[in-house]
Amino acid sequence: MTNLSELMSMTGRRALVTGAAGGLGRVMSETLAEMGADLILVDLPDTNLPALAKAMAERYGVSVQSEHCNLEVSDQRDALAKRVLENRGTLDLLVNNAAFVGTSGLQGWSEPFENQTVETWRRALEVNLTSAFHLCQLFTPALRASHCGSIVNIASIYGEYGPDWSLYEGTSMANPAAYGASKAGVIQFTRWLATTLGPNVRVNAISPGGVVRGQPESFVKRYESRTPLGRMAIEDDFRGAIAYLASDMAAYVTGQVLRVDGGWGVW
Structure with a gap:
């Protein structure tokens, strides 16, 4: 019988996280690194990925590569895959985590349905959705x-359930149609x-619920009252989920x- 430490080990495996x-x-990246995986960290060009990669490599003793890519652009996705595969040629895990969440100032996003x-x-x-399809391909x-x-796609509760608009009353927060529809697509694509x-x-x-990120107190209280565990999520709540699905435990x-x-x- 294989022991748990062997099932959990990602040593020798290479994981890409968007x-x-x-x-x-x-x-999630730090969790995979702690399990021994070499990493390819991917994010937008204006993020300080090299510093993040250096810190993770030093802390966990694994190889960490950083790659800037605007996943909204098909040609950049093609170039990303070419760089990753030319560098070492292997990939064991793809985590499609990047998401377009917009901002309240983005025209046609945080607005009534008729104005989206x-x-x-x-x-x-x-x-x-499309970038997840393309990277998987x-x-x-x-x-x-x-x-x-292994592939792990990050979906959302709003890809499965409609929004409870009473949570948002008196706030500037939004729940645009495109977000829920795209996350529902991620689930079916999975x-x-x-x-x-x-x-x-x-x-x-993985289908996350709401994560604490400085939301208005009124929203947080309403959300917590609607949740059986009585609180919003924190990032650490997802360490076990990615460790399980990414490794031989699953x-x-x-x-x-x-x-x-x-x-x-x-x-």
Whole structure:
């Protein structure tokens, strides 16, 4: 019988994480590094990825490569895959974590439905769904050749459930249609890909609930009252989920959506 430390080990494996400079991306990257994985950190050109990569490499004693890429641009995704595969030629894990979340100042985003624009809708779907499709496609040959290839897509509770608008009353927060629709697409793409790439590559998704990020107190209190565990998530709550799905602990798990939502969806 294989012991747990062997099942959890990612030593010798190479993992690419998009959106690696964000709160969730950084925690997942550090978790994989702690498990022994070599990393490729991917984020936008204006993020200080080299410093982050250096800090992780020094802390965990693994190889950490940084790659700037605007995932909204198809040509940049192509170039990213070429650089990654030319450098070492292998990939064992792809984590599609990057997301277009917009800002309150973005035209056609944080607005009533009638004012949400087609252009902003397209931008959100390009990053949240199309880039995940494209990266999975680009890295499939390497993942198949890995013999332990795995993909973890980051979805959302709003890819499964409609928003409760009472939570947002009196705040400037928004829940645009494009975000939920794109995350729902990620969930179905995960299932489709699991049946398509199996048995060579496992494909699963993590569906996060709301994460504490300085939201208005009124929103937080309403959200907590609607959640069985009585609080919003923190980034550390996702360490176990990525450790499980990325490693051989989940060797017989594919096509699944692991909800890390404090029980949000069980009412």
